[in-house]
Amino acid sequence: MKICRFPFESTLDGFVIYKYDDVELDSWIHLPVFRQNFYEICLEITQGCNFSIDQFEVPVSDNRLSFISPHRLYSIEPNSDDQQPLQGFSILFTQEFLGGQSANGQFFTDFPFFNHFNSPFISLEKSEADTFTEVFIKIYQEYQSGDGYSKDIILHYLNVLFLLGKRLYRNAARRSISVGREQEIYSEFEWLLQKNFLELNTVKDYAEKIHVSPKHLSETIKKVSGESALQLIHKAQVNYAKGLLLQTNMTISQIAEELRFENPEYFSVFFKRLTGKKPLEFRVAQY
Secondary structure (H helix, E strand, O other): OEEEOOOOOOOEOOEEEEEHHHOOOHHHOOEEEEEEOOEEEEEEOOOOOEEEEOOEEEOOOOOEEEEEOOOOOEEEEOOOOOOOOOOEEEEEEOHHHHHHHHOOHHHHHOOHHHOOOOOOEEEOOHHHHHHHHHHHHHHHHHHHHOOOOHHHHHHHHHHHHHHHHHHHOOOOOOOOOOOOHHHHHHHHHHHHHHHHOOOOOOHHHHHHHHOOOHHHHHHHHHHHHOOOHHHHHHHHHHHHHHHHHHHOOOOHHHHHHHOOOOOHHHHHHHHHHHHOOOHHHHHHHOO
């Protein structure tokens, strides 16, 4: 599977913004499954391509906003219908570009669209699309100016995008909980989970990283989220497996190996227990 690394040279280290009508997109219309190591925010004003993020199929529409975090399964298919020239913007940035505000998981778990358990896209009303377009234009203009203040100004505009997106996404956000040590543990666990679920698959693994006992971690995660730590670990694994089943032709054995299962039979039992369907049944049911 291809890992897409930050693909552009930029006047700002770890950040770029471009307008779709400024670049040649023909070679990007069909992209098989890949994972990228940077964040991406896209605003499609006219109808774009069909694309899938993990198990979420993103429908073609105009006025579509997407927030895509690193390491998610991503594939793009052309829109078979005749379409007008693509108009919109794409912003790519690394975690390092955000600096101190992204030093821990709290920043990213504050924004539900960056959570791998959630769909990454929002459909916008025309008035909402106009509001976002204004912010993207300001960022684009600031990026073009490239003076000594540009990075700080762009960071402020990015925060505006995050907050506007969060407000629209509020119905999908997890319930608000008062901030304290329990919330800090939950945020750190969720952040570590999204980065490491392929390598770390037990509650003990995460407890050691957070420097708490497995029992304390399990009790805290259950209290904050309503789900156990192990349930969330399994959910992350199943979501990734669903993405592989939907977006690739990988065999069950290959998917089991990707997810570090000892054998395909155990993976199939695990998948059916959590979804109600065997992996092949799930794959066939989607077509």
